[in-house]
Amino acid sequence: MALKLWKFGKIKGLFLSSSVERDPDYVVEKELETVEILRKRGFTAYIHLRLMPGTGIELIKQSVEIADRVGINIEFPNKGHYDDMKLFLDFKQDIIKRIKFISRQVKKAQKEGKCKAGIDTQMVVGASDETDKQILDVSEWMYKKMNARRVYYSAFEPMKNTPLEKKPAESRWREYRLYQCSFLIQKYNFSSKDFVLDDSDKLPVDQDPKLLVAKKLNLKVDINNCKYDELIKVPGIGLKTADSIIQSRPIKNSQQLKKFGVLSRAHQFIDFKREVQTSLNFWK
Numbered sequence: 001m002a003l004k005l006w007k008f009g010k011i012k013g014l015f016l017s018s019s020v021e022r023d024p025d026y027v028v029e030k031e032l033e034t035v036e037i038l039r040k041r042g043f044t045a046y047i048h049l050r051l052m053p054g055t056g057i058e059l060i061k062q063s064v065e066i067a068d069r070v071g072i073n074i075e076f077p078n079k080g081h082y083d084d085m086k087l088f089l090d091f092k093q094d095i096i097k098r099i100k101f102i103s104r105q106v107k108k109a110q111k112e113g114k115c116k117a118g119i120d121t122q123m124v125v126g127a128s129d130e131t132d133k134q135i136l137d138v139s140e141w142m143y144k145k146m147n148a149r150r151v152y153y154s155a156f157e158p159m160k161n162t163p164l165e166k167k168p169a170e171s172r173w174r175e176y177r178l179y180q181c182s183f184l185i186q187k188y189n190f191s192s193k194d195f196v197l198d199d200s201d202k203l204p205v206d207q208d209p210k211l212l213v214a215k216k217l218n219l220k221v222d223i224n225n226c227k228y229d230e231l232i233k234v235p236g237i238g239l240k241t242a243d244s245i246i247q248s249r250p251i252k253n254s255q256q257l258k259k260f261g262v263l264s265r266a267h268q269f270i271d272f273k274r275e276v277q278t279s280l281n282f283w284k
Contacts, residue, residue, distance in 0.1 A: 003038060006045050013046030013068070014038070024052035024094075028059045035066050046117065054094035057101060064105040069117035069149065072098050074142075075124050077134040103146040118149035125178060126156035126170025131201035136181055136192035143186045151186075153178045173205040181209050187239060188232050211235040211265065219269045223257075224250045236266030 005011045016034060018027050028051055035047055049067040051060065063070050072095060076082055079091035089095065102119050109115040121142055123135055135153070142148035155175040158165050181203065184190040188210075195203060196212040203209055213219075214235050221230050223245065231242040244260050251257060254267050 003041055003043055006043060011045070013048065014043075015048040015050070017050035018052070024054040025056045025059060027052050028055045028063065032059065032062055032066065039066065048117070048120075051098070051102075053089050053098065055098060060098065060102055061105055064102065064109045064115045068115060069120060070102055070106065070115060071120040071122070072102065073122045074099070074138060075122070076128055077123065077130050077138045099142075099146060103148075107147065119146060120148055120150040120152065122152040122154060124156055125153050125175050127164060127167070131197075132174070132178060132181075132195075132203045133192065133197055133201040135178060136185070136195065139178075139182050140185050140192040143182075151182050153182070171205060174203070177203040177205055177209055184210060189229055190233075208235065214269050220271055221269060222271045222273055224273045234266050234269045236263030 002011065002014050006014075016031055018031060031049060031051075035049070038047070046069075047067045048069040049063050049071075051063060051070060051072050053072055055063075055072070060070070074095055082089055082091050099119070099121065106115050106119050110118070123138065125135065139151045142151050153175050155170040155172050156164075156167070157169045158167050181190070181192075181195055185192065190213070194213050195209050196216055198204055204212065210233075214233065219233060221234055223231075228242055228246060231237060231245065232239060237245070241260050241262060245251060245257070245262075248260070251272065253272065254262075254270075257266070257270075
């Protein structure tokens with residue numbers, strides 16, 4: 001079916017995962033067999049492989065060789081949550097150790113032009129008593145230590161005939177705020193410790209996390225002299241907008257900023273100066 005859909009231009013790639021039929025290696029072997037069949041039949045599009053916790057080292061190597069992106073779901077931010085959920089896995093060996101190995105293999109493969117889309121993972125939000133701080137700490141580790149291309153979050157939803165069928169669904173707003181912070185860590189050089197959390201170490205779901213950080217720091221940047229890394233910390237200014245501002249300086253007023261698409265909420269964090277500092281006027 002995937003091959004037909006791709007040939008008809010209906011899909012541009014394939015995400016391949018599986019439930020645990022038997023042991024992890026058996027499951028991943030079946031996934032790899034599927035990918036090999038597709039490749040032999042001419043499927044050259046993107047393939048994203050989701051491996052099982054505890055997958056053998058040799059199968060991980062094969063996965064990185066044949067797929068464009070490879071990952072294992074972390075699901076919960078630490079061993080304690082696995083114990084609480086009665087998931088009988090060795091958190092360090094079956095998940096963390098495997099992720100580290102995938103990261104190393106991906107780095108090697110990318111030097112040869114393989115597995116270009118890198119490594120990713122996913123965490124469930126709200127199934128256990130995890131805090132946003134714990135989730136963001138793990139996310140930062142994935143981005144800055146494991147060179148992850150993406151961390152996904154999935155708000156918990158109860159299902160009938162499962163042990164958690166009576167547990168309430170998690171707010172989609174919590175999931176959304178975690179995604180915002182995730183991108184700020186990955187693209188804007190924020191740290192997990194930068195974010196404003198409530199007494200339960202969770203993000204306020206009714207406020208933008210970038211705006212809260214700016215207010216906490218009493219952020220004020222000189223629009224004409226600040227560095228790029230400072231400018232992208234301003235709420236309402238994105239990466240492309242920051243590039244455009246720096247290339248067009250000096251900026252004289254807020255009306256000029258509007259032409260770049262700078263949102264009005266950014267203005268309270270910006271100072272204007274008429275001249276850009278140079279090596280000549282810096283010492284005056």
